[in-house]
Amino acid sequence: MKASEVFVLISIIVFIFSLAYITSLGGLGQLPPVNVRVLAQRYLELTWNPLKPFMSSSGYESVTAIVWDFRGLDTFFETAVFYGAIIAAIAIYRGVKITGKGKTIGMSPIARTITRLSIVLIPTVAASIALHGHLTPGGGFQAGSVATVVAVLIIMVFGRKAIIRKGLTKSRILLLRSLGLLGIGFTAVALLLAAIALGVNAYIFQNQPKPFAPLGFPKIYDGMILGGSLLLFNFFEFIAVTAGFTLVLLLLSLDEKDVRRVVVEK
Amino acid sequence: MNLSLMTAYVVVISLYVNLGIALYGIFARPSLVKKLLAITILSDTANAFAVLVGYRWPKTGTPKPPVYTNSTFNNQTLHYYVTHAVDPLPQALVLTAIVIGLAVTIFIAFIIIQYYRLHGTVDVRKARR
Numbered sequence: 117m118k119a120s121e122v123f124v125l126i127s128i129i130v131f132i133f134s135l136a137y138i139t140s141l142g143g144l145g146q147l148p149p150v151n152v153r154v155l156a157q158r159y160l161e162l163t164w165n166p167l168k169p170f171m172s173s174s175g176y177e178s179v180t181a182i183v184w185d186f187r188g189l190d191t192f193f194e195t196a197v198f199y200g201a202i203i204a205a206i207a208i209y210r211g212v213k214i215t216g217k218g219k220t221i222g223m224s225p226i227a228r229t230i231t232r233l234s235i236v237l238i239p240t241v242a243a244s245i246a247l248h249g250h251l252t253p254g255g256g257f258q259a260g261s262v263a264t265v266v267a268v269l270i271i272m273v274f275g276r277k278a279i280i281r282k283g284l285t286k287s288r289i290l291l292l293r294s295l296g297l298l299g300i301g302f303t304a305v306a307l308l309l310a311a312i313a314l315g316v317n318a319y320i321f322q323n324q325p326k327p328f329a330p331l332g333f334p335k336i337y338d339g340m341i342l343g344g345s346l347l348l349f350n351f352f353e354f355i356a357v358t359a360g361f362t363l364v365l366l367l368l369s370l371d372e373k374d375v376r377r378v379v380v381e382k
Numbered sequence: 383m384n385l386s387l388m389t390a391y392v393v394v395i396s397l398y399v400n401l402g403i404a405l406y407g408i409f410a411r412p413s414l415v416k417k418l419l420a421i422t423i424l425s426d427t428a429n430a431f432a433v434l435v436g437y438r439w440p441k442t443g444t445p446k447p448p449v450y451t452n453s454t455f456n457n458q459t460l461h462y463y464v465t466h467a468v469d470p471l472p473q474a475l476v477l478t479a480i481v482i483g484l485a486v487t488i489f490i491a492f493i494i495i496q497y498y499r500l501h502g503t504v505d506v507r508k509a510r511r
Binding site for chain 1: 386387390394398401402405406409410436437438439440441447448449450451455460463464467468469470471473474477478480481482484485486488489491492493496499500
C-alpha cells in the first residue's frame with residue numbers, strides 16, 4: 117500500500133469519527149427521539165383536518181400532502197431538475213436512429229410467458245400506487261419507478277426492438293413525457309386560470325379554498341376522497357416518470373456499434 | 383439497554399460505516415464507474431440518515447407511518463395521530479431526492495459511457511496522461 121493511499125484512508129477514518137462525534141454531541145439528540153419537531157406536528161395536524169379547512173390539505177397521506185401541496189413549488193422545481201438530467205442524457209445520443217427492424221432473439225419461452233403475465237400486473241399495481249397516493253403510502257414518483265420495471269422486463273426478455281414494435285417509439289415516449297410535465301404545469305395554474313376567468317383571486321399551486329381565494333379542487337365526491345390536486349399531480353407525475361425512465365433505458369440498450377458510428381465517428 | 387435504543391445505535395453505526403466506504407470509493411478508487419457507485423452509496427446513506435432523524439419512538443405505543451388511517455375525524459384521533467406518527471418531512475424530501483438522484487446518476491452513467499467511447503478507459507490515472 118502506498119503512502120498516499122494510507123493518508124487517504126486515515127483522513128477518511130478521522131473525518132468519519134469527527135462527524136460521528138459532532139452529530140452525537142448536538143445533532144441527533146436522544147435516540148430514537150420521543151417527539152418530532154413542531155413543524156412536523158403542524159404538517160401532521162393539517163394533513164386532514166376538517167376543523168381547519170383553509171389550512172389543511174385534501175388527503176390522508178402526509179408525505180403526499182407535503183410533496184404536492186404544502187411544498188408543491190419545491191417539488192415542481194425538483195421535477196424540473198429530473199427533466200433536465202434526462203434531457204442532458206438524451207442529448208448525448210442525438211442523431212442515433214432507433215428502429216424496430218431486424219431479428220430479436222430474446223429469452224426462453226418460460227421467461228417470455230411469465231413476462232407476458234407480469235407486464236399486465238405491474239402497470240396495474242403502479243396505477244393503484246399512483247391513484248391511491250393521497251390515501252395510502254405511494255404517489256407518482258413511486259408508481260413511475262414501479263411501471264418502469266415493465267420496460268426493463270420487455271427489453272431484457274423480448275429484446276429492445278420489441279418495445280418499438282409495440283408502438284413505443286422514441287418520439288412517442290418523448291410526447292408522453294412532455295404531456296406529463298404539461299399536465300403538472302397545467303394543474304399548478306388551473307385554479308389561477310379559472311379565477312382570472314371568473315374575476316376572483318387564486319394562487320399558483322392552490323389546492324383547497326383559502327381566505328379571499330374561494331376556488332378549490334374537489335376534495336370529496338359521493339363519499340369518496342378525491343384528494344383535490346394531489347390526485348392529478350400524482351397521475352401526471354406517474355406518466356412523466358415512467359416515460360422518462362423508459363426512454364433512458366431504451367437508449368442504454370442500443371447496439372454499441374450503432375451509437376459509436378454517430379456519437380464518436382461523425 | 384432496550385431493544386429500540388440498540389437498534390438505533392446499530393443503524394447509526396452502519397450509516398457511518400457506509401459513509402466511510404462511499405468516501406473511500408469517491409477519493410481513492412481510480413475507476414469512474416466505482417466512483418459513481420460510491421456516489422450512489424453516499425446519497426443513499428444521506429437519505430437513510432434524513433429518515434432516521436425524522437423517526438420517533440413515542441412514550442406509549444409504537445410509532446405509526448405518517449398516514450391518517452381513521453375514517454372518522456375528531457380531536458382524539460387527531461391527537462393520537464400527531465403524537466404517534468413519524469416526521470413526514472424528511473420522507474417527502476428523500477422521496478424526491480431518490481428520483482432526482484436516479485436521474486442524475488443516469489446522466490453521469492451516460493457521460494462515463496461516452497468518456498469510455500472517446501478515450502477507451504474509465505481509469506482517471508490513465509486519462510490524465
